[in-house]
Amino acid sequence: MTQKKTAGKAFESQNYILMDSDFHFISQFVHDRVGIVLNAEKRTMVHTRLVRRLRALNLKTFKEYCDLLASDTKDHELPYLINAITTNLTRFFREQHHFDHLQNDVLVPFVRQMNASMSGHKHLRIWSAGCSTGEEPYSIAMTLCEAIPNIAQYDARILATDVDTNVIAHGKLGRYKEKNEITHDLVKKYCHVYDDQSIEMNESLKNLVHFKPLNLISDWPIQGKFHAIFCRNVVIYFDKKTQMILFDRMADAMVDGGWLYIGHSETLHQICDDRFRLIGRTIYQKVK
Numbered sequence: 001m002t003q004k005k006t007a008g009k010a011f012e013s014q015n016y017i018l019m020d021s022d023f024h025f026i027s028q029f030v031h032d033r034v035g036i037v038l039n040a041e042k043r044t045m046v047h048t049r050l051v052r053r054l055r056a057l058n059l060k061t062f063k064e065y066c067d068l069l070a071s072d073t074k075d076h077e078l079p080y081l082i083n084a085i086t087t088n089l090t091r092f093f094r095e096q097h098h099f100d101h102l103q104n105d106v107l108v109p110f111v112r113q114m115n116a117s118m119s120g121h122k123h124l125r126i127w128s129a130g131c132s133t134g135e136e137p138y139s140i141a142m143t144l145c146e147a148i149p150n151i152a153q154y155d156a157r158i159l160a161t162d163v164d165t166n167v168i169a170h171g172k173l174g175r176y177k178e179k180n181e182i183t184h185d186l187v188k189k190y191c192h193v194y195d196d197q198s199i200e201m202n203e204s205l206k207n208l209v210h211f212k213p214l215n216l217i218s219d220w221p222i223q224g225k226f227h228a229i230f231c232r233n234v235v236i237y238f239d240k241k242t243q244m245i246l247f248d249r250m251a252d253a254m255v256d257g258g259w260l261y262i263g264h265s266e267t268l269h270q271i272c273d274d275r276f277r278l279i280g281r282t283i284y285q286k287v288k
């Protein structure tokens with residue numbers, strides 16, 4: 001049975017008590033490593049998600065777990081902690097207006113320009129940063145296939161990254177159980193639907209999307225510049241300073257005039273508005 005102590009000093013569940021000192025240690029550790037802020041409201045969530053890990057490790061207390069993290073110089077435990085803490089909510093074509101903009105205002109003019117330039121180098125790079133289980137980068141891939149019928153003649157790649165290694169593995173598999181995903185026409189068009197109503201992305205989509213584990217607050221081993229970056233519903237978990245550094249680095253990683261899509265509750269106002277101009281609802285263009 002789960003119990004929340006009324007004094008607010010500790011949370012108890014099946015004999016595991018999350019003391020203030022343990023919660024503060026874990027919060028600081030997570031913030032330092034991946035930028036995620038775990039404030040007091042997240043305490044129950046931290047407790048619930050980590051109790052499973054403590055059991056798997058046969059640890060008796062959260063203090064023992066904190067000691068393990070403190071002595072984990074080779075970062076063996078870090079992925080387990082991060083995978084437990086991240087929130088991965090996502091869906092296909094979340095915020096449809098972003099995909100409409102990508103198709104009509106970015107890809108269609110891009111193709112026109114490519115056809116006119118005769119340069120022959122049809123190079124297109126898009127980054128889904130904080131891609132979760134893959135629904136976002138696959139939605140980008142479907143949009144590309146719709147906007148560019150001869151996509152095979154392009155050097156087009158979608159980089160899909162996330163700090164959570166479990167979601168990266170899921171994205172690579174490209175298989176989803178949710179029945180309601182197939183109500184979207186494009187999902188029906190570009191996926192194989194199994195008898196049990198689960199779906200799998202077609203190979204043509206899988207070939208466009210390259211999944212890699214990557215921590216946004218660490219180094220980015222990335223070559224070349226992106227024409228567009230989707231970084232949606234990721235920085236809501238970061239503090240303002242981390243957001244400022246992140247979007248500044250993203251501007252550096254984009255071509256001039258590149259596009260940035262952020263989450264519906266996020267903004268660049270007073271964060272990075274010297275480098276991006278607001279063009280539409282949570283859609284920005286790099287200006288310098």
Ligand SMILES: C[S@@+](CC[C@H](N)C(=O)[O-])C[C@H]1O[C@@H](n2cnc3c(N)ncnc32)[C@H](O)[C@@H]1O
Pocket residue numbers: 034035036086087088089090091094129130131132133136161162163164167214215216217231232233234237263
């Ligand atoms: C709520 S999901 C958003 C997924 C997708 N972008 C969308 O909008 O549907 C947030 C994702 O950000 C990832 N994330 C959190 N901190 C991160 C970091 N420091 N580096 C990379 N990804 C991170 C989480 O693992 C999670 O999968």
